[in-house]
Amino acid sequence: MLRLIGLGLSIDSIPLGNLKKLLLLCDKIFVDAYTSVWFPDINILVKTLLNMKKDVIIAKRYMLEGSAIENVVNEAMKKDVCIAVVGDPLIATTHSIIIVEALKKGVEVDVSPATSIFNTAISISCLQIYRFGKVATIVSSKNGVVYEYPFTVLKMNREQNLHTLFLLEIDVEKKYYMKPNEGIELIMNIQKGLGEKVLANEDIVIVIADAFSRKQKVFVLSVEEAMKKTFNENTLYTLIIPAKKLHPVEEECINLIRDKNLYHSVTYEKDLINSAESLIHQNNSL
Ligand SMILES: C[S@@+](CC[C@H](N)C(=O)[O-])C[C@H]1O[C@@H](n2cnc3c(N)ncnc32)[C@H](O)[C@@H]1O
Incomplete structure (x- = not known):
């Protein structure tokens, strides 16, 4: 059998049932450590699984994509092969290709x-899910090629008075995490190049950093403020550009988040790390 198992965003949000599957059902576990970052550290989970005598591989992209897919599927014909993925296993990943190959070969x-x-950022933003348009990822220009697609999505969404959720490029192996100001600047440069005016300096953006972790931060800023702000390195960011016209409750809520320092993230991270460590300790002393 092939199992795709979501890890949530953090030790605070990993589903108990999914953890049990990893511990009890999987013969071999590929931990996808390249599509996102798990908080506070994926190694806590890997160590726990290794101590439970699991066969664990921290997978790089080439191990789960392209020609490697056939090997993974062939193994899943003989045993329970699990692919553990940060967040939801099929949201903004390419793992549906592995499912297709497995089903074609008759693997459960x-x-x-x-x-x-996706749901965490929407929830934290205080905006209504019904009013979100298409989602896109902002990627940096490569070898002079500028990817205009995020701007096209923003334009389309704003024309329909919809909110836009942007994921920002990461390259975990190269330790590259795009910052919100880089992303906004890319959008502003594209619109300047095209002679358009979709986003203005005074428009509001919502930045969500390291969501569902102890380091979570939410910023409500104007485009101009966001472009001038110094954002932390090594941080995961999601950017939301609200529709031009907000619902009155949305407007009131984001203004309150902006003006009052009342929006917190309380986590049990330390307790949960201690629980994982005591699990490892108990297993070692058996
Ligand atoms: C390729 S997507 C993977 C999404 C993942 N499968 C999920 O369901 O959450 C990774 C991007 O999502 C955003 N992201 C993921 N986790 C985040 C977090 N905890 N806080 C803020 N942004 C996050 C970042 O923009 C990051 O580059």
């Missing part, structure tokens, strides 16, 4: 969804 598939940045 079990998908275990989990909290994703």
